[in-house]
Amino acid sequence: MITAEEWERLVSAALVGTDRRPVPDLLGQAAAHTVGARAGQRLQRGEPLPAAPPEEQSLVPRAAGERVGRILDGEQPRLLPEWLEAAAVRGYRLPPKLVPRVLDHGARDRSLRAPVGVLAGARGRWLATLNPAWAYLLEEATAHMTSGFSASSAPDPAAHSPSGGSGRSGGSEEEEEVEVETHQLWEFGTRGDRLSYLRSLRGSDPARARALLRRGWEQESPEDRAAFIHAMADGLSMADEPFLEAVLDDRRREVRTQAADLLTRLPASRLGRRMAERAAVCLTLAGNRLEADPPPACDSAMERDGVRSRAPGGTGQRSWWLQQLVAHTPLGFWTHHFGRTAKQIVALNVGEWSREVRLGWERAAVLQNDPTWARALFAVEPLTDLLAVLPPAERADKAAELVHDQPVDGQLIMMLGGIPAPWGAALAKAVLEKILDTAGRQPWNLGELVRLAGERVDPSMHEVAARFSPEPPVQEVAATLRFRFDMLAELEPRP
Amino acid sequence: MLALAPDASSEKGARSVSTPAKWSAVGSAPDVLWGECKGSGSSPYRACVDLSEPAYRCTCPSRKFPCKHALGLLLLWSGDGVSPAEAPPAWVAEWLDQRRVRAARASATTATVAGDEPSPSEPGAAERREAGSGDGAASDRRAAQREERVATGLSELERWLADQVGQGLAGARQSAPAQWQELTRRLVDAQAPGAAAAVSRLPRVLAEEDWPARLLGEYGLLNLLAVGYRRASELPAPLRDTIRSRVGFPTSRDEVLAGRTLRDHWDVLGRRDEEQDRLVSRRVWLRGRTSGRPALVLSFAPVGQALDTSLVTGTSIDADLAFYPGGSPLRALVAARHGGAPAEPPAGGGVVAGPPVGGGLMTVPSVDGGAVAGPPVDGGVVAEPPVGGGVAGPPVGGGVRAALAEVAAALEGDPWLESWPVVLGPVVPARRGDLWILTDAASPHPASGDPPAVEGMPLHPSAGLPWRLLAVSGGHAVTVAAEWTPRGLRPLTTWDEEGQVVVL
Numbered sequence: 001m002i003t004a005e006e007w008e009r010l011v012s013a014a015l016v017g018t019d020r021r022p023v024p025d026l027l028g029q030a031a032a033h034t035v036g037a038r039a040g041q042r043l044q045r046g047e048p049l050p051a052a053p054p055e056e057q058s059l060v061p062r063a064a065g066e067r068v069g070r071i072l073d074g075e076q077p078r079l080l081p082e083w084l085e086a087a088a089v090r091g092y093r094l095p096p097k098l099v100p101r102v103l104d105h106g107a108r109d110r111s112l113r114a115p116v117g118v119l120a121g122a123r124g125r126w127l128a129t130l131n132p133a134w135a136y137l138l139e140e141a142t143a144h145m146t147s148g149f150s151a152s153s154a155p156d157p158a159a160h161s162p163s164g165g166s167g168r169s170g171g172s173e174e175e176e177e178v179e180v181e182t183h184q185l186w187e188f189g190t191r192g193d194r195l196s197y198l199r200s201l202r203g204s205d206p207a208r209a210r211a212l213l214r215r216g217w218e219q220e221s222p223e224d225r226a227a228f229i230h231a232m233a234d235g236l237s238m239a240d241e242p243f244l245e246a247v248l249d250d251r252r253r254e255v256r257t258q259a260a261d262l263l264t265r266l267p268a269s270r271l272g273r274r275m276a277e278r279a280a281v282c283l284t285l286a287g288n289r290l291e292a293d294p295p296p297a298c299d300s301a302m303e304r305d306g307v308r309s310r311a312p313g314g315t316g317q318r319s320w321w322l323q324q325l326v327a328h329t330p331l332g333f334w335t336h337h338f339g340r341t342a343k344q345i346v347a348l349n350v351g352e353w354s355r356e357v358r359l360g361w362e363r364a365a366v367l368q369n370d371p372t373w374a375r376a377l378f379a380v381e382p383l384t385d386l387l388a389v390l391p392p393a394e395r396a397d398k399a400a401e402l403v404h405d406q407p408v409d410g411q412l413i414m415m416l417g418g419i420p421a422p423w424g425a426a427l428a429k430a431v432l433e434k435i436l437d438t439a440g441r442q443p444w445n446l447g448e449l450v451r452l453a454g455e456r457v458d459p460s461m462h463e464v465a466a467r468f469s470p471e472p473p474v475q476e477v478a479a480t481l482r483f484r485f486d487m488l489a490e491l492e493p494r495p
Numbered sequence: 496m497l498a499l500a501p502d503a504s505s506e507k508g509a510r511s512v513s514t515p516a517k518w519s520a521v522g523s524a525p526d527v528l529w530g531e532c533k534g535s536g537s538s539p540y541r542a543c544v545d546l547s548e549p550a551y552r553c554t555c556p557s558r559k560f561p562c563k564h565a566l567g568l569l570l571l572w573s574g575d576g577v578s579p580a581e582a583p584p585a586w587v588a589e590w591l592d593q594r595r596v597r598a599a600r601a602s603a604t605t606a607t608v609a610g611d612e613p614s615p616s617e618p619g620a621a622e623r624r625e626a627g628s629g630d631g632a633a634s635d636r637r638a639a640q641r642e643e644r645v646a647t648g649l650s651e652l653e654r655w656l657a658d659q660v661g662q663g664l665a666g667a668r669q670s671a672p673a674q675w676q677e678l679t680r681r682l683v684d685a686q687a688p689g690a691a692a693a694v695s696r697l698p699r700v701l702a703e704e705d706w707p708a709r710l711l712g713e714y715g716l717l718n719l720l721a722v723g724y725r726r727a728s729e730l731p732a733p734l735r736d737t738i739r740s741r742v743g744f745p746t747s748r749d750e751v752l753a754g755r756t757l758r759d760h761w762d763v764l765g766r767r768d769e770e771q772d773r774l775v776s777r778r779v780w781l782r783g784r785t786s787g788r789p790a791l792v793l794s795f796a797p798v799g800q801a802l803d804t805s806l807v808t809g810t811s812i813d814a815d816l817a818f819y820p821g822g823s824p825l826r827a828l829v830a831a832r833h834g835g836a837p838a839e840p841p842a843g844g845g846v847v848a849g850p851p852v853g854g855g856l857m858t859v860p861s862v863d864g865g866a867v868a869g870p871p872v873d874g875g876v877v878a879e880p881p882v883g884g885g886v887a888g889p890p891v892g893g894g895v896r897a898a899l900a901e902v903a904a905a906l907e908g909d910p911w912l913e914s915w916p917v918v919l920g921p922v923v924p925a926r927r928g929d930l931w932i933l934t935d936a937a938s939p940h941p942a943s944g945d946p947p948a949v950e951g952m953p954l955h956p957s958a959g960l961p962w963r964l965l966a967v968s969g970g971h972a973v974t975v976a977a978e979w980t981p982r983g984l985r986p987l988t989t990w991d992e993e994g995q996v997v998v999l
Contacts, residue, residue: 007708014711017663026660028722030715035910038981039903043895043950046927046934052969059993075507096969097997100962123969130965 007033052126057093057118064490065095072101076483078455080105082421084115086491093121103127103134117141117192141192186212191224199231206235214243222252229258236262241269248304260306260328265368267330271305276337278302279329282322283357285338285348292353294322319356326360331373342376365389384418395419400430408438408445413452422458431457432468432477439473446473454480459488508563513570521571522580528572529587532564542568543587545594549805552590560801641686645742648685649721652678652694656718664710668701671710689743693717693911716911736820737909746819748828756815756830759783761790762890763806764916764976765987765998770798777802780916780978780987781816781827782890789916790816790827805829808988809996822908825915889974889990892920894935895952902979913980916987920974924965925949931961933984936972955983964999967991975999 002010010029013021023029059065064087071080084102087094094102099120106116116124117140125142128134185197202209213228220228229247232240240262247259248271263271284291295302298309298321306328311320334345350357358381365373366385374389382402387395399419406412419427431453438446454477457465462481468474512518512532519539521530529543534555542553542564549569551561571577583591655678659667675697682691694717700709723730723738730738740746761781768777775798781790794803806812806829813833818824893901898917905915921936934951954961954977967973967989977984986999 011708011711014660014714015663015665015707017661017665019661020663026711027656027715027718030711031719031910032715034712034715035906038912039906041899041902041952043899043934044927044932044953045948045950046925046932048923048925048934048949049965049970051971062993070510075510095991095993095995096966097963097991099966123966126969127962127966131960131962 002029002033002036049130050126053122055093055122057091057121059095060087060092060119061490061493064092064487065098067487067490068094068102069098072098072105076480078451079480079484079487081112081115082455082484083487084112084119086488088115088118090491092119092491093123094119096123099124099127103131103137107133107136113137113140114192117190139191141190141196191227194224195227195231198228199234202231202234206237207239209235210240210243222255225250225252226254226258229255229262232262236265238266238268241266245270248306256304257306260304261367264306264328264330264364267332272330272333274301274305275325275329276333278325279333280337282325283334283350288348290345290348290350290357292322292350292357294318294353294356295325297321319353322353323356323360323363326357327363327367329360329364331361331364331368331370342373343379346373346376346380362386382415384415387415387418393424396424396427400427403427403430403434408434408442408449413448416449416452416456419456421456423453423456424458425461425464428453428457428461428465432465432474435473435477436469436471439471443473450476451480453477454484457481459484509566509570512563512567515571517567518571520584521568521577522583523572523577524580524583527583527587527591528568528577529583530568530571530577532567534564540564541586543583543590544568545591550594561804641744644685645687645724645744648682648687649690649724649742651685652682652690653718653721653725656714656721659714660711664707664714667710668706672698672701687743689741690717690720691743693720693741720911731822733820733822733908737822737911740819740821741909741911751817751819751828752830754817754820756817757783757786757788758813758815758833759786759788760811760813761816762811762918763808764890764918765808765978766806767978767985767987768802773798775802779803779806779808780976781806782916782918782976783816784811784890789825790818791825791914791916792827792829808998823905823912825905825912888994889920889996890918890976892918892922892974894937895919895922895933895950896935898952898979915979916976917979917984918974918976919952921972922951922975923970923972924961924968925951927953930954930956930983931958933975933977952979953983955980955985958983958985961986961999963997964989967997 010023010026010033013023014026014030018026060068064083068080068083068087071077071083102116103120103124106113113136117137120128120137124134124137128137183197185193189197198209198213201212210232213232217225229244232244244259244263248256248263250256250259260271263269264275266272267276278295282293282295284293295318298307298317302321302325303309307321307324309321311317331342335342338345346358346361358377361373362377362381362383362385364370365377366389369389371390371394374386375394377383378386378390378398382398387398390398396419399416402415403412416431423431431449435446435449435453438449450473457477459481462478462485465474465478465481468478517532518530519533521528523529526546527543528546529541531539531541534540540553540555542551542555542562544551544561544565549561551565553562553564555562555564557563568577582588655674659671675694679691679695682688682694693713697710697713700706700713703709720738720741723734724742727735727738761783764780764782766777766779768775770776775796777794777796779792779794781792782788783790792806796802812829815830815833816827817830819826819828898919901917902912902915906912919933922933923936925932925934931954932949932951933954934949964973964975964986973989975986976988977986989997989999991997
């Protein structure tokens with residue numbers, strides 16, 4: 001074996017040529033060195049990795065793990081989100097070998113990140129520290145929220161701290177003194193963990209959740225503030241009004257807008273009253289006609305209350321302001337003010353501004369989550385967004401009617417896309433009939449409807465679908481339902 | 496079970512036909528399954544599977560092998576969808592008879608070379624077949640002729656190499672590739688296809704940063720081969736065999752099978768398919784549980800046609816292997832397999848994986864707690880092997896230093912060696928800048944205060960970031976099967992916390 005220096009001399013001799021720089025048996029020496037180097041290979045130094053912490057969740061059942069492997073390999077790829085959701089709800093973790101591919105999916109598709117956060121387990125978080133592309137995982141909620149924890153359970157006494165330490169909220173009003181214990185998930189969890197904790201607490205004790213939020217409000221990042229304010233929607237009451245009113249002065253627009261949207265759901269709120277005053281000027285009842293007079297300007301007070309002053313391209317400014325103003329006025333105001341029902345009001349003739357007013361109401365019905373108005377408005381214009389406000393059973397009935405009456409087109413697909421799974425028997429039947437009916441005439445139109453039906457219809461109906469008709473599109477729906485049925489069954493614990 | 500599928504689309508197809516509704520007249524008898532599957536044609540396709548091999552037959556026109564019907568039938572069976580029958584129908588019996596007759600004929604005659612390494616660039620392929628049949632004087636004459644041609648070709652190679660280093664390699668990047676092409680062609684004409692292939696692989700060296708040193712090394716090894724051939728009579732027989740096979744003299748299948756065989760439980764460590772000149776070669780690496788011997792089983796098929804699927808990664812087969820002669824024998828043929836297929840469908844859907852089988856001898860690396868003794872198979876827990884081989888837990892691994900020593904010993908027998916399968920374990924991955932190494936799990940941690948450092952074998956740079964390996968390991972001990980190459984390890988397989996095989 002020769003030294004590295006000698007080898008370098010040999011290489012440079014070979015580059016120049018042994019005719020000019022003679023070396024005895026250069027090729028023989030080269031072979032000896034090469035084989036010697038291979039046989040005498042030394043170990044290389046490296047940096048050890050910290051070991052991943054032990055897993056706390058149980059592994060998905062083997063059959064389920066194999067199925068998601070196949071989904072990742074391209075079998076029924078559109079069912080990946082459903083599998084991830086279903087497995088995450090049960091608090092499972094993925095087999096480690098699948099974690100990198102699932103993390104890649106989460107990196108591309110934000111909507112998958114919450115379930116991926118649970119399923120990745122300790123191993124996923126360990127991997128995320130090694131790969132910046134997966135760093136998003138460190139923000140997601142861990143399995144703690146799904147594995148038996150609930151915010152109403154006794155908080156960790158070790159993390160208890162006296163309340164009021166930093167108890168200044170952004171508001172001028174004094175919050176009633178509520179004893180707030182802190183939980184370590186709230187103190188040390190990821191953003192997703194904290195949000196889940198807040199939601200859970202809000203569900204069981206809205207006042208305590210609000211007090212918890214107010215205490216550290218000033219220190220939260222704008223992203224966290226926007227996420228947390230959204231969680232106030234659950235259990236909203238006038239008790240939240242002072243805090244939300246104060247949040248209208250937040251530095252972040254997203255946070256302000258969210259607060260304003262929530263306040264429109266409280267007709268007695270100061271924002272609600274201010275909007276009502278403005279609305280009363282803009283819309284007046286004259287017999288069976290509504291006279292509209294759009295606001296001449298959008299002042300800073302209106303902007304503070306959530307009206308956007310800048311109209312999107314193609315929309316006239318006053319038209320935009322009118323629409324926004326109606327959208328941010330508590331819907332209860334109209335019924336009270338005009339002394340008529342939502343259905344009657346919607347039927348009123350509004351003349352040249354009818355479109356703006358209707359758009360405003362539609363937006364308000366969604367923002368304020370008002371089924372009565374949504375129902376009235378849907379009768380005039382069947383918008384998918386309005387369906388989302390209706391109770392599930394009514395929503396499915398309305399959708400079934402539409403499916404029955406309308407041809408398979410983009411609008412119908414979009415409407416159905418807004419109906420969350422699982423679709424019950426009536427809607428399923430309407431859709432299957434539609435598929436069968438269309439298969440004979442316009443089979444090329446069916447692709448998306450067939451896929452949607454397979455993904456949304458209650459999977460326990462797979463046998464019903466299989467018997468419904470031997471037509472291939474119907475059988476395709478049945479096959480997807482069967483796949484989902486098996487997929488969900490595999491995730492259930494064995495008896 | 497789906498590991499048997501030749502590709503992903505077959506796998507998908509197989510699932511689609513694995514529902515009972517698609518099948519009629521299905522049945523099973525020990526070692527054989529059959530059924531009729533409704534296809535697009537008027538008459539159903541008849542598929543049957545001989546479980547003892549496994550071997551497949553189907554009347555469908557698919558060129559995939561096994562086809563989706565045969566696979567679907569297997570899936571159906573593994574899902575308990577096939578009930579045993581008294582006796583197979585006539586068409587199945589007929590096929591089984593044909594197979595029996597063929598098997599008998601194959602073992603009776605010595606003329607078959609099917610499945611042996613075909614080399615499209617080698618004009619001697621047909622000739623070799625004749626040579627195998629041993630036709631006295633004529634074949635002796637042909638053999639002598641070939642020796643002469645090879646000798647001429649290799650001495651020309653020796654001269655050419657001497658000229659190259661005489662003139663200097665500085666201009667090699669510009670001028671050499673054209674010359675290598677010409678040289679390859681001439682070596683093929685000289686009936687030295689092995690040497691020709693070595694020359695044709697030279698261009699990849701030029702892509703390296705240290706190409707002058709790499710090229711000099713490669714030229715040195717080529718020269719060594721030519722010199723070795725010239726002076727073969729002075730060398731020991733095993734090295735002479737190695738040289739002859741590296742040069743490209745074929746060894747017939749029968750010659751190999753006639754030699755000594757080694758029976759062992761062979762763990763199928765992994766496989767790699769490579770395409771070259773419209774021909775796909777499949778390398779399957781094995782390692783004997785008792786002997787510790789590594790083996791490589793090669794098979795070939797034209798692009799688009801199915802490769803040999805009889806060796807399934809993660810399984811273990813009880814078989815006699817016959818090794819090709821050489822200084823460090825690696826390439827082998829499966830001469831005989833012992834123990835038939837199970838009569839019952841494998842548990843759990845029959846996918847190739849399962850709890851580790853074995854007594855207390857085996858060490859199963861546990862991801863969460865270092866190496867622990869493998870669970871002994873008792874209390875009615877019996878791992879049911881899938882078709883064609885037993886499910887195996889991780890094979891017994893060795894430390895990285897032992898692996899280096901093993902490679903060094905192998906290089907002693909075959910200095911041209913560029914690939915050798917090793918099983919490392921328990922090992923952990925560690926970082927080396929942008930590269931990764933595998934280091935013994937038990938390697939002592941340096942005293943606190945020192946920069947933490949461990950020593951291990953590097954992974955091949957082309958392995959990139961071994962995310963799957965890292966995910967399975969999580970910084971804990973694992974067993975890893977890998978292909979050693981002069982540039983680093985190419986990971987093949989590892990085993991997860993449940994003892995299931997994970998292909999890397």
